[in-house]
Amino acid sequence: NAGVMQNPRHLVRRRGQEARLRCSPMKGHSHVYWYRQLPEEGLKFMVYLQKENIIDESGMPKERFSAEFPKEGPSILRIQQVVRGDSAAYFCASSLTSGGSYNEQFFGPGTRLTVL
Amino acid sequence: TQLLEQSPQFLSIQEGENLTVYCNSSSVFSSLQWYRQEPGEGPVLLVTVVTGGEVKKLKRLTFQFGDARKDSSLHITAAQPGDTGLYLCADGSSNTGKLIFGQGTTLQVKP
Numbered sequence: 001n002a003g004v005m006q007n008p009r010h011l012v013r014r015r016g017q018e019a020r021l022r023c024s025p026m027k028g029h030s031h032v033y034w035y036r037q038l039p040e041e042g043l044k045f046m047v048y049l050q051k052e053n054i055i056d057e058s059g060m061p062k063e064r065f066s067a068e069f070p071k072e073g074p075s076i077l078r079i080q081q082v083v084r085g086d087s088a089a090y091f092c093a094s095s096l097t098s099g100g101s102y103n104e105q106f107f108g109p110g111t112r113l114t115v116l
Numbered sequence: 117t118q119l120l121e122q123s124p125q126f127l128s129i130q131e132g133e134n135l136t137v138y139c140n141s142s143s144v145f146s147s148l149q150w151y152r153q154e155p156g157e158g159p160v161l162l163v164t165v166v167t168g169g170e171v172k173k174l175k176r177l178t179f180q181f182g183d184a185r186k187d188s189s190l191h192i193t194a195a196q197p198g199d200t201g202l203y204l205c206a207d208g209s210s211n212t213g214k215l216i217f218g219q220g221t222t223l224q225v226k227p
Contacts, residue, residue: 004158031213043159043204043217056212091158095213103213104149107158 004108019079025094032075037089120218128224137221139205146209153202195225
């Protein structure tokens with residue numbers, strides 16, 4: 001009964017490179033959420049996806065960041081031309097349903113991105 | 117925008133002591149979740165509360181939801197070193213399902 005899986009757990013990139021973070025939701029879950037955690041800002045929502053659809057991207061930076069959740073395979077959070085300020089822990093969560101009172105989300109272990 | 121305030125920010129206590137941490141909002145929650153996060157790991161869901169005045173217990177942890185659904189508390193009885201971590205409350209009121217988190221309370225329980 002695997003939980004939410006994320007890889008890699010740690011990722012080091014130089015400024016200007018691309019970072020790709022992967023998330024496999026819990027079995028049977030079709031709702032995926034990405035959050036970013038910065039030490040001084042806490043855990044912040046970035047984007048909510050269902051299979052092949054972006055539902056809410058209100059927390060995504062307007063440039064360099066994109067996310068997808070294809071019909072087959074994991075959800076991908078992609079950061080192009082990384083800068084030092086992108087260094088953070090990125091968490092993926094999945095849920096069985098969306099919205100409503102019992103929207104219980106289960107989190108993965110996170111990917112810790114360090115930009116040199 | 118819903119703002120969540122958690123207090124205290126930091127708490128360091130001795131094993132065996134009791135403690136309470138708080139989560140307050142500027143507006144009404146439709147549901148509120150409590151998570152615990154250990155260093156290097158993702159948040160783990162502890163409980164969801166939805167009804168004003170609701171009380172839920174999880175072993176030594178007692179969660180209360182305010183009558184007006186604008187505040188919540190987490191009480192830990194006889195704290196143990198294993199309770200050490202970051203305690204986060206999250207508002208699940210959004211109709212798109214996104215969670216809005218408080219800044220968290222960092223708890224350290226010393227043996």
